[in-house]
Amino acid sequence: MAKTVTTMTDSNGNAIPLKYVSAYDKARDRVTRRILARFEKARANLETVVADSIEDLDDLAKLKESLGEKGNFSARSFDGLIQVSIRQQYNIRLDERVIRARELMLEYVSSVLDRVDGVDVSALRLLVMEAFKANSQGYLSTGRVLSLMRMEVDNAKWRAAKQILQDALKPEKGKQYLICEKRTTVQGDFKAIRLDIADCWPTQEAE
Helix, strand or coil: CCCCCCEEECCCCCEEEHHHCCHHHHHHHHHHHHHHHHHHHHHHHHHHHHHHHHHHHHHHHHHHCCCCHHHCEEEECCCCCEEEEEEEEEEEEECCCHHHHHHHHHHHHHHHHCCCCCCCHHHHHHHHHHHCCCCCCCCECHHHHHHHHHCCCCCHHHHHHHHHHHHHEEEEEEEEEEEEEECCCCCCCCEECCCCHHHHCCCCCCC
16 A cells, blocks of 8 residues: 655755645645656657667668768668768867967967058957857867968968967867758758757747
């Protein structure tokens, strides 16, 4: 026989007799626990979806001999309307030498600006400064850094800065993403199936 519940535990860990717990507090407890159960079930289901999908792609990749460059792999349905991908993100971290590279590039920019009239000094300097701005994880923008390194500038300081950047580059593997996309025709664009709770908010039909 199930034990009869006569108390509820409050946020301080005290056992409160049910007769002292308001109807609203009882309802609030039921609703929050019910929603938690839904989320935990959805999370478990989603983990199964990801694990099973990765296993399927791994088996398929073995037939292709490799996962492709840098751990990326993509497969399409025979009609070309479904695409499933594993995409490997790479980040670039630069060691402490990046400080000197930044100084040299800014010195070059400043020296050029000293000789040019009618130029927005702050805008040009910002291009270099933005490239060396790290995100919250301490990584620089790969695109911005590589863009600076691709620039061919006939200046000793700029060339020295580029060499410093080349030596200081520390590529690191980031997150892997599992993406499932579909389209209605082979001429159309793929649209990802988003497993994002923020994208599942119910919408109301316009009256």
